[in-house]
Every structure is written in structure tokens, then in C-alpha cells.
Amino acid sequence: MADEKKAPAKKDKDLKLPTREENFSEWYIELVKRAKLADNSDVRGSMVIRPNGYALWENMQRVLDGMFKDTGHQNAYFPVLIPESYLAKEKKHVADFAPQVAVVTHAGGKPLPEGERYVIRPTSETIINRSFTNWVQSYRDLPLLINQWANVMRWEMRPRLFLRTTEFLWQEGHTCHETKEDAQAETLKMLDVYKTFAEDFMAMPVMSGQKTDSEKFPGADSTYSIEAMMQDKKALQAGTSHMLGQNFAKMFDTMFQGRDGQKHYVWQTSWGVSTRLIGALIMTHSDDAGLVVPPKLAPTHAVIIIIGRTPEERAPVKAKAEALAADLKKAGLRVIIDDDETKGPGFKYAEYELRGVCLRVELGPKDLEKGQCVLARRDTKEKVFEPLTSAVTKAQAMLDAMQQALFAKAKAFRDTHTFEVNSYDELKAKADDGFLLAHWDGTPETEARIKEETGLTTRNRPFELKQEPGKCVVTGKDSPGRIVFSRAY
RNA sequence: CGGGGCGUAGCGCAGUCUGGUAGCGCGUCUGCCUUGGGCGCAGAAGGUCGUCGGUUCGAAUCCGGCCGCCCCGACCA
Numbered sequence: 001m002a003d004e005k006k007a008p009a010k011k012d013k014d015l016k017l018p019t020r021e022e023n024f025s026e027w028y029i030e031l032v033k034r035a036k037l038a039d040n041s042d043v044r045g046s047m048v049i050r051p052n053g054y055a056l057w058e059n060m061q062r063v064l065d066g067m068f069k070d071t072g073h074q075n076a077y078f079p080v081l082i083p084e085s086y087l088a089k090e091k092k093h094v095a096d097f098a099p100q101v102a103v104v105t106h107a108g109g110k111p112l113p114e115g116e117r118y119v120i121r122p123t124s125e126t127i128i129n130r131s132f133t134n135w136v137q138s139y140r141d142l143p144l145l146i147n148q149w150a151n152v153m154r155w156e157m158r159p160r161l162f163l164r165t166t167e168f169l170w171q172e173g174h175t176c177h178e179t180k181e182d183a184q185a186e187t188l189k190m191l192d193v194y195k196t197f198a199e200d201f202m203a204m205p206v207m208s209g210q211k212t213d214s215e216k217f218p219g220a221d222s223t224y225s226i227e228a229m230m231q232d233k234k235a236l237q238a239g240t241s242h243m244l245g246q247n248f249a250k251m252f253d254t255m256f257q258g259r260d261g262q263k264h265y266v267w268q269t270s271w272g273v274s275t276r277l278i279g280a281l282i283m284t285h286s287d288d289a290g291l292v293v294p295p296k297l298a299p300t301h302a303v304i305i306i307i308g309r310t311p312e313e314r315a316p317v318k319a320k321a322e323a324l325a326a327d328l329k330k331a332g333l334r335v336i337i338d339d340d341e342t343k344g345p346g347f348k349y350a351e352y353e354l355r356g357v358c359l360r361v362e363l364g365p366k367d368l369e370k371g372q373c374v375l376a377r378r379d380t381k382e383k384v385f386e387p388l389t390s391a392v393t394k395a396q397a398m399l400d401a402m403q404q405a406l407f408a409k410a411k412a413f414r415d416t417h418t419f420e421v422n423s424y425d426e427l428k429a430k431a432d433d434g435f436l437l438a439h440w441d442g443t444p445e446t447e448a449r450i451k452e453e454t455g456l457t458t459r460n461r462p463f464e465l466k467q468e469p470g471k472c473v474v475t476g477k478d479s480p481g482r483i484v485f486s487r488a489y
Numbered sequence: 490c491g492g493g494g495c496g497u498a499g500c501g502c503a504g505u506c507u508g509g510u511a512g513c514g515c516g517u518c519u520g521c522c523u524u525g526g527g528c529g530c531a532g533a534a535g536g537u538c539g540u541c542g543g544u545u546c547g548a549a550u551c552c553g554g555c556c557g558c559c560c561c562g563a564c565c566a
Contacts, residue, residue, distance in 0.1 A: 015527055016527095040559085099565095154565070154566080155564095156564075157564050158562085158563090158564075163566085164565065168566075170566075237565095238566085240566070272566075276566055307524065308524070309523070309524055313524095341524080344523075344524050344527075345524060345525060346525085346527050347524095348526090350526070350527050351527080362525065365525095367525090489565095
């Protein structure tokens with residue numbers, strides 16, 4: 001009695017996630033940890049990607065890699081260490097990346113002399129161009145279409161699981177072309193590949209368009225992006241594609257002998273998406289119960305939960321579950337069976353919702369009597385009783401419907417949070433409301449002023465947005481067309 | 490780099506103000522029980538209290554240094 005302690009009881013807090021409404025950022029972090037997607041590591045800004053999270057990445061990789069191969073690209077691998085001198089070759093490139101680059105100053109137990117130090121790649125344009133210079137001799141070697149899957153490192157000041165980590169995984173495509181037009185076409189083609197991937201597989205609507213000069217990649221002539229809207233109405237740049245022009249070719253003398261017999265610099269592109277996409281996926285679809293992932297990328301499509309009190313009850317249920325699992329797998333679904341007797345069904349329902357399994361199949365003695373099972377969809381929580389004979393086709397139909405529904409819901413959300421604004425006051429007033437389409441005079445000064453005063457940045461000038469002349473909301477000067485402003489990750 | 494918070498069992502935390510045997514919940518292990526929305530009972534294992542030093546008969550607790558992580562801002566995919 002005397003030593004009665006306040007024993008924090010098992011509260012909702014321990015079981016449930018913070019809600020998106022009360023704290024979006026906390027919700028995201030807790031979800032990532034509780035769904036076992038990733039852990040923080042002891043290395044600041046770095047994370048451990050756990051099997052549940054890595055499986056998502058593997059699925060993304062598989063699809064994207066197929067799309068790259070279909071468009072004629074080949075994979076290769078270049079070193080993680082880049083001679084520091086390479087980076088220094090291009091002033092703009094080095095100046096913009098310098099604060100983010102980790103430098104290797106010691107090796108072999110000794111300090112490396114100045115000039116022989118290495119940087120850990122923040123991106124690979126320079127070292128890849130070093131090779132390209134050797135590989136390209138003639139116009140017959142073009143186009144050269146290369147991709148690499150790799151890790152890169154950028155020393156970030158403010159890391160966030162998946163969205164911005166010091167080390168991250170990505171793919172970087174690097175191509176060389178004979179003409180400017182070919183390179184420009186490649187840049188836009190790969191941007192479109194990203195858009196297709198985002199929309200058809202991630203079920204995440206994106207706006208593709210051109211970045212402003214101040215948001216451009218260091219060393220590019222022009223940069224294009226796909227931009228998505230998260231559930232907190234902030235924008236997330238989900239992929240970029242760069243028209244590099246001849247900037248890197250000139251640094252590394254990457255030249256070819258043309259059809260005219262003369263030497264020419266190649267025209268280049270580069271493009272990439274990263275593990276940030278996992279963060280985008282989470283923040284686009286997930287809810288307060290946990291992770292929601294579109295079936296096309298889900299590591300697990302269905303979990304069959306066996307219900308029954310006694311071994312006598314469970315045995316026939318288990319046999320039926322195994323038969324059903326086999327049928328589902330035959331139909332191409334990724335299925336697991338949960339026969340753990342130490343956990344109750346309620347616990348399991350919550351657990352698989354947290355982990356983002358698309359379909360829950362409940363199977364118990366009562367179902368066997370009726371020759372049915374229960375199918376529950378993750379996104380809508382819709383629960384149906386389905387005869388076992390048609391369970392496979394029903395499951396497929398539910399997954400298809402879920403894939404469509406996730407995209408439709410995300411698109412509706414984005415569209416209802418996209419506004420045309422026609423004055424600076426309106427821009428300020430709606431700063432937290434989503435995507436704002438506004439006229440801007442095109443100067444970096446005005447762009448910087450808007451960022452300073454409102455926290456809004458330009459996302460891109462979307463291709464799908466008809467460009468009609470107007471007046472800048474800040475300065476009143478001429479504007480060629482509206483551009484998207486938003487808060488952003 | 491500035492502002493804030495934190496470091497005690499695998500996880501979440503109490504204990505620190507006011508120094509005196511290291512605690513609670515969850516999880517884990519054993520056994521029983523239970524199973525259609527986060528079951529129950531009994532028992533058990535598990536901690537150099539971030540680190541180094543100081544004060545003291547005695548430090549998780551007081552003092553000082555260091556390290557690390559998280560959150561909020563300035564940089565970024």
C-alpha cells in the first residue's frame with residue numbers, strides 16, 4: 001500500500017498510433033517503427049531498413065528495373081569513392097554539393113595527401129563521365145543508356161526516416177546522346193516512366209513538370225520532376241530527370257566523332273528515384289491503423305488467419321487454409337498463413353493492419369461448416385463472406401479494386417487541395433492548404449521573397465497546366481503562366 | 490549551427506527535486522488456460538542506471554566535462 005506506484009496501465013497509447021490529425025509527423029515516425037519498416041541507427045541520419053521495408057524497395061526495384069530495360073537501358077556499377085578532384089572540375093556542381101559531401105581523408109592508416117582524397121558519392125555524374133569518355137568514340141556508340149542501383153551519401157542537416165537520410169538507396173540513370181534533341185527526348189521519356197510508375201504502381205498521382213532555375217540540379221541545363229501531395233497537403237518531390245546538356249561532357253572531354261567526321265561533345269541526361277519513394281508511399285495511403293500499400297507493390301497480398309479453439313477444431317481449418325493458400329499463390333498472390341496459437345485473432349487483425357497486408361482472410365470452424373471464408377480489405381475495412389469456391393477470384397477482384405480505389409482517393413484528395421490563387425494575400429492565406437497555382441514573374445528574387453515570407457517554394461511548372469499569360473501575384477509583372485507553389489518535404 | 494527534450498531491462502517509462510537494497514507496464518521464456526477485433530492465471534529470466542571525473546561513509550539521484558539520439562528552425566532527393 002505504502003509503496004503503491006503509478007503503474008502506467010496498458011493504454012491506447014501503447015497499442016495505437018498517434019493519429020494523423022493530432023500529429024502527422026509523429027504518426028509517420030511511429031508507423032515506420034511499429035510496422036517494422038526501419039529503425040534509426042546509431043549513426044546519425046542513417047537508418048536500418050528492416051525486411052518489411054526492404055521488401056517494398058525490392059518490389060519497386062523490380063518494376064522500375066523492368067521499365068528501364070524495356071526502354072533500352074543496361075545496368076552497370078561504378079565505385080562509391082570518387083576522387084575529390086573530379087568533383088572540383090565543375091564549379092557549379094562542386095559548390096552546390098560541397099556542404100553535403102563526406103570526404104575520406106584517411107586510408108591505409110595514414111592521412112591522404114591533399115589532392116588524393118576521395119569523396120563518398122553524393123551522385124555519380126563525374127565518375128561515370130570518366131568512363132563514358134573512354135567508352136564513347138563514335139556516333140555509332142550512341143545512344144549510351146546506362147543505369148546503376150547504388151547507395152549514395154549526402155550529409156543532411158535534418159534527417160527523416162526514408163524521406164531524407166544521410167545514406168540512401170537509389171537508382172541513377174546516365175545517358176549520352178548524339179543530339180540535344182535526343183537528350184531532351186530521353187529526359188522527358190524517363191520522367192514519364194516515373195510518372196507511370198508512380199501512378200500505375202504506387203497509386204500516387206503526380207504532376208510532372210519543369211523545375212525553376214533555383215531548384216535545378218547542380219550542373220544541369222534543366223531539371224524536371226514529378227511532385228506528389230502527401231496527406232498533410234505538403235508536396236514531395238518523388239523523382240527527377242535532368243537535361244545535362246554538354247556540361248559534364250565538357251568537364252571530362254566526353255566526345256564522339258560525328259557523321260560529319262568532326263569531334264562533338266555528347267549530350268547527356270541523368271535521372272533518379274530513391275528510397276524516399278517508400279516515405280511517399282506511406283504518407284500517401286496509410287491511415288491511423290497503420291500501413292496501407294497498393295497491391296501491385298505489397299510484399300504480402302493476403303494473410304490467412306486460422307481460428308479455432310482446440311486441435312480438433314484447428315486441424316481441418318488448417319488443411320483448408322493450406323489448400324486456399326496454394327490456390328491463391330497459383331493465381332499470383334503473395335500469401336502467408338498465420339497459425340500462431342499463442343496470439344488471439346483480434347491481436348492478429350490489428351497487427352496485419354499495422355503492417356499493411358492488403359487482404360485478411362479469416363477462416364474458422366463456422367466458415368468450414370458454411371463452405372466460406374471472410375475477406376477483409378485493408379483500405380476500406382470492408383468485410384465480406386465469400387464461398388470458398390469463389391474465394392480466389394473474389395480476392396483478385398478485391399485487390400484490383402483496392403489498387404484503383406487508392407489512386408482515386410489520392411487523386412481526389414490532391415485535386416480538392418489544389419487551388420488557383422490570384423493575389424499575394426490569397427497565396428499567404430492558403431499557404432497550408434495544398435498546391436497553389438499562381439502567376440510569378442519568373443525571377444529568382446521574387447521566388448526567394450515568397451519563400452522567405454510564406455515558406456512556400458515552387459514545385460514545378462506542370463505540363464498538364466495550360467500556360468496562359470498573367471500578372472505576378474507579388475510584383476504585378478508579366479508572367480508566362482501559373483506555377484505550383486506549396487510547402488514541401 | 491541556434492532553440493528545446495532525452496539517455497535507467499528488448500520496447501515504453503517511473504524513480505533524480507529531498508543521496509541509503511533498481512522499480513512498473515508491455516514484450517520474452519515455462520506451464521495451464523484461451524481463440525470470430527489487441528484474452529486470463531501462476532512462475533521465471535533479463536539492468537556496468539550513456540560515459541569520464543569530482544563531492545560523500547554511501548551517487549541513477551548532487552557538481553563538472555565529454556558522447557550520443559530525438560524534436561523545432563536554417564540545407565536537401
